[in-house]
Amino acid sequence: MDDHLHGDDTFPCFPYFSTPPPLASPLASSDDQHSPPLAAAFQLASPPWPCNPPDLSPQPMLPAMVDWSSPFQTGLAVPWEEETTVQADRNYGEEGGSGSGDKLNAKGATGRSGKKKTSKPRFAFHTRSENDILDDGYRWRKYGQKAVKNSCNPRSYYRCTHPTCNVKKQVQRLAKDTGIVMTTYEGVHNHPCEKLMEALAPILKQLQFLSQF
């Protein structure tokens, strides 16, 4: 399948960046009190993915509030943003992951109701971190873990917990350098970043108050 995503050794030939991926959230720099220079660097970098605007409209998925305070030295950047062909009509996600309950019929890596393929945006990047789970502002539920070939580290599968959101992400440590975590996002969030909105709430309230005058 997506061979470029398989195996740590085959990561696309994009050079490692000296900074983590540009953060979408304006809160990122405030959270990242340990590495303000990096926050500045994010502003300079032209993000290969669109940034989350501070509004309530559906936003392109991206690592919005990654906690970069973790001790990484060489971050990693998104080597690619691509349209990857995936099965469109998998029978999970939209149903809230509940499935039909028929274990023999409802399971499967890909949908059974058709072979039509569609494209989902994928964003992948490397980060050097001790934490596998990066705080990107969204809530994720782990739904699987799998040992992958040519890697001693398992790959974890997460799905956004938002009921109407079908964004998924995979997290795996590189075999060559276990200090590096490769995170692959698939799909686009159709809801605002929870933490971002949480943080912006006071500001919005204030703006609302001021707008009365």
Place this chain on the structure above:
DNA sequence: CGCATTTGACCTGCGC
């Protein structure tokens, strides 16, 4: 008690 995680089983696509 509700939600998240773990984990074995199962399904599909692909290469040979």
Place this chain on the structure above:
DNA sequence: GCGCAGGTCAAATGCG
């Protein structure tokens, strides 16, 4: 057609 590998489901379990 067969086997392998990746991806997902869902019951069991853990945790706050």
